[in-house]
Amino acid sequence: MTENDLLYTLALQHVPNIGDITAKRLIGHCGSAEAVLKEKKQNLLKIDGIGTITLNDLFKSHHLKEAEKEIQFIKENQLKVLYFKGDSYPEKLKHCIDGPILLFQSGNINLKQQRIISIVGARKITTNGVAFCKKLVETLTPFNPIIVSGFAYGTDITAHKSALKHNLQTIGCLAHGLHTIYPKVHKKYMVDVEKNGGFFTDFWSTDTFNKNNFLKRNRIIAGISEATIVIESAEKGGSLVTADIANSYNRDVFAVPGRTTDSQSVGCNNLIKHQKAHMLSNPLDVPYILNWQLEDNKKPSVQKQLFVELDTTEKTIYNYLKENDKQLLDVIAINCEMPIFKVASILLSMELKGVIRPLPGKLFEAI
Incomplete structure (x- = not known):
């Protein structure tokens, strides 16, 4: 341009x-x-x-x-400007009717990595929410996803910091121009984010900052991502708006369920209840539903996993496969007396541990 x-x-x-x-x-x-x-x-x-x-x-x-x-x-300020018809403009955002005609970028963002997910949720995130968010990012690290969020309090900054900890690229989508940062307390994380990712915004340096900017910003968070994950949310909140936008773009949405008595789980439970989101009870549900496959050079070696510990359900499945050779997912679920969705998550966990391998045709075998 x-x-x-x-x-x-x-x-x-x-x-x-x-x-x-x-x-x-x-x-x-x-x-x-x-x-x-x-x-x-x-x-x-x-x-x-x-x-x-x-x-x-x-x-x-x-x-x-x-x-x-x-x-x-x-x-x-040596910013990059991405035009909606240009090659460097986020590919998924090109398919969003209301995507910005210009996107301003700072940092070292590399969008050639196709696995891009957004993690959003409550600003007043609970300790359980923080723990799940950290575990989610840690579990997804072998798949090398880009972690997108809004650089705000609570869930957002937890997701960004977790990505940095595991050396994953992370992108903060801002509700203001690149002349400032909000909240100011997060300024200390900017250098690290820009080294391994960066920031996007469609706001100018002269735009007035107000709360409506967050709603506009949310379309970028949802638009550049393959899926949006809601960690926690009250009955109303910006993360639910992001989930609605993601649904309107025909993107996958995940929500972490919680107790009906927990105020910060109401929004997530409603998303699941109204079938607007996949229930995310295990971080491995994400790669399973999105059909992510590990690259051969990132799969755990069998030798390193010789002494891996298996829990009771994993042992049940492993012993069944040892005795019955290659088996279909459905057959494993029936014979091990477990729900298919649960077996799918367990199999992925066992694959990461290097004790089973997937085969064409949804077959699995013990190593």
Whole structure:
């Protein structure tokens, strides 16, 4: 994207009555943001869904002047700008109708890794929630996912810190421009995040910070991710909005269940009850449902796992496979008298321990 292209695209993004959906329609019709701003108003009015109110402010000169100032900020802070039609723009976000036409980035984000998940939840996360979040990230580490969240209090920062601990790339999606950070107490984590990931936002350095920004930010969290995981949530909350957005994008949503008496589990329980989310009781449910496979060089070696300890259910399945050779998942579940979903999670755990191996056709065998 040339600086001239960026100038006009920023100017178009700056117009108050034109959101991302309308901007994409205008660019699609005219070919570029520059062409839009140089087109005659009467021609733009012929575009379906474009009215006089939308175009009222379009041709005012101050949009280009403000765009010039923002380009200066981008240069001074060495930010990257991703255009919605460009190769570097998040692939999954390209398929979201309301994805931003421009995305501002700091850090060393590498989106070539296709396993991208977002982890969201309550700001007042409980100790149980923290423990599950940490265990989730630790368990998923062999699959090398990118961990996305909102860099806020509670669940967000727990997810980011857990990703950093296990050397996973992590992305913070911000509800403000890259001239500041909120909350300020999290500024101490910025350097580490930018070394192994970074930050995304579609807000300018001049945008006023307010609570509505969080709702707009949530579409980026849901949009760039393959799946959204809600750790904890009260009956109402921003993480439930993110889950709804993810559902609207036809992405997988997971929710961690809790006791009906726990206020921070109401939202998650409702997502599960209304079939808006998979129940996430075991971290290994995530790779199973998303059909993630470990790369050969990351699978545990058999030699290292000779003395691995198996729990009672794992021993039952292992002994059955030893006695009966290769077996189908359904057959294992029936003969071991366990639910299929439970057997699937146990088998994945045993695969990670190096005691069984999956075969084509949903067959499994003991090693």
